[in-house]
Amino acid sequence: MTVKIIATDMDGTFLTDRKTYDKVLFDRLWQLCQEQDIKFVVASGNQYRQIIQQFPGRSDHIAVIAENGGHIVVNGKTLLEEFVSPHAVTRLLSYMESYYPEAIINLAGKKSSYMLQTTPTAVKEALRYYLPAMQYVDNWHRVSDDHFFKVTFLVEESLTSSIQKAINQRFRSDRLRATSSGFGCLDIIPAHVHKGTGLKYLLEYWGLTADSLLAFGDGGNDLEMLKLAKYSYAMANAAEEVKAAAAFQAPANEENGVLKVMASYLMKQEAEHTAFNM
Numbered sequence: 116m117t118v119k120i121i122a123t124d125m126d127g128t129f130l131t132d133r134k135t136y137d138k139v140l141f142d143r144l145w146q147l148c149q150e151q152d153i154k155f156v157v158a159s160g161n162q163y164r165q166i167i168q169q170f171p172g173r174s175d176h177i178a179v180i181a182e183n184g185g186h187i188v189v190n191g192k193t194l195l196e197e198f199v200s201p202h203a204v205t206r207l208l209s210y211m212e213s214y215y216p217e218a219i220i221n222l223a224g225k226k227s228s229y230m231l232q233t234t235p236t237a238v239k240e241a242l243r244y245y246l247p248a249m250q251y252v253d254n255w256h257r258v259s260d261d262h263f264f265k266v267t268f269l270v271e272e273s274l275t276s277s278i279q280k281a282i283n284q285r286f287r288s289d290r291l292r293a294t295s296s297g298f299g300c301l302d303i304i305p306a307h308v309h310k311g312t313g314l315k316y317l318l319e320y321w322g323l324t325a326d327s328l329l330a331f332g333d334g335g336n337d338l339e340m341l342k343l344a345k346y347s348y349a350m351a352n353a354a355e356e357v358k359a360a361a362a363f364q365a366p367a368n369e370e371n372g373v374l375k376v377m378a379s380y381l382m383k384q385e386a387e388h389t390a391f392n393m
Contacts, residue, residue, distance in 0.1 A: 118380050119327035121148070122156040122180075122314055122340060125166065127297065127333040128350055129157070129373045134244065136169075137371045144374060145173075147381040154178055154321060158310040160265075160296045160336055162223060163188050165247050180313035182223060182264035183294060183304050183336050187313055195316060196225070197308045198262040203289040207266050207303055208255050210285065215278065219269035221246065224261035231255075238269070265304045272299035295335040297354070302336065311339025329380060331365060331373045333357060348376055 123129045130136055148155050156178040157166050163181040167174045178189045187195040199207075204222070211218050219238055222229040228246040230239070232253055243249075252258055270278055275295055282293040282303060292306040310332075318324060330337075330344035333353035341347040341361045349361035350368050358364060366372030 117327055118153060118329045118346060118384065119323050120154045120156060120314075120318070120321070121329045121377060121380075122158050122310075122344070123331040123373050124310075124333060124337050124340075125157060125159045125161065125169070127352060127368050128331050128337070129368070130169070131369050131371070137374055140371065140374050140378065144377050144381055151381065151384055153381070154317075154323075156180060156314070156317065158184075158313060158330075158332075158337075158340055160294075160300075160302050161245055162186075162228070162248075162264075165245055168247065178317060180310055180317070183302055184308040184310050184313035185264040185304055187316060189317070189320070194320065195313075196262075196264070197305050198225075198264060199266060199291065199303065199305060200289070201259075201263075203286065203291055204263055204266060205255075206289065207282075207286065207291070210282075211268060214281075215268070215270060215274075217271075220255075221267040221269075222255075222258060222261075223264045223267060224258075225264070226261045229255075229258045229261075265302045268301045268303070270299050270301065275299055275301060297334045309339040310337060311343045314340055314343055329377075331376070332361075333368065346380075348373075 158180040159166050160183045163179050163186055166179050166181055170177055175191045180187055185197040219234060227248045227250045229250050229252055232251045279293040279295055279301055290306045291303055293301050293303050295301055325343050326345045328344040329346040330340050331348045332341050333350040338360050347361040348363045348365040349358040350365050350372055352367040365376045
């Protein structure tokens, strides 16, 4: 058993519900990763600019699969970008405004995120953490000078599944796919893009295989990543379909479950390496 890549989702997985993690323990594990030449990868539906804020001082030493696989950055350098076509964005906006006018819409652009000025203040405040670069516009036609990684819809949680199915059927010809990260959040991304494709890209980039991949997740947008990894862990707080897709289960995010499993693997590999070189 040799782990060479550790990949983790963030919200509900690596982070507690208060958006924290045990930084002292992580610092020790980070050092072990460096000593054992293990790549640490964050795979999230969030923006790169938001993700990297959780790892101050390490932006030049970390790999990030952002936007559910649409934006891959290694050591501060962008390697891959996948965008939704402008035509598809326009169709998506028209569809949601016609059938689900109560939905909160966010365009995740390369330069910035965009939301309507009329978005409720409470929602703006709640999303500030996730969207550090934000522009508010009077109408969507004013947003033209950017490229979009995804379109995000915030809807009533009970409607998530039905809206997801409707979008996947209606926009199949646009080669788009709706994926859920939970809590009424739907990300609409290019159909061929997901965290699994992002990890496959990095495996090839580094000359490694999925047999050396340890991955953690809790939501529907983690399924492809978990199915790819040989050592796949669903969090104890994960959805049942995620647990079914994973080989193992980690303690809950509130218990810093990712770090606990990482510690077990890294310390075991360190002991094996020490014994081999004695």
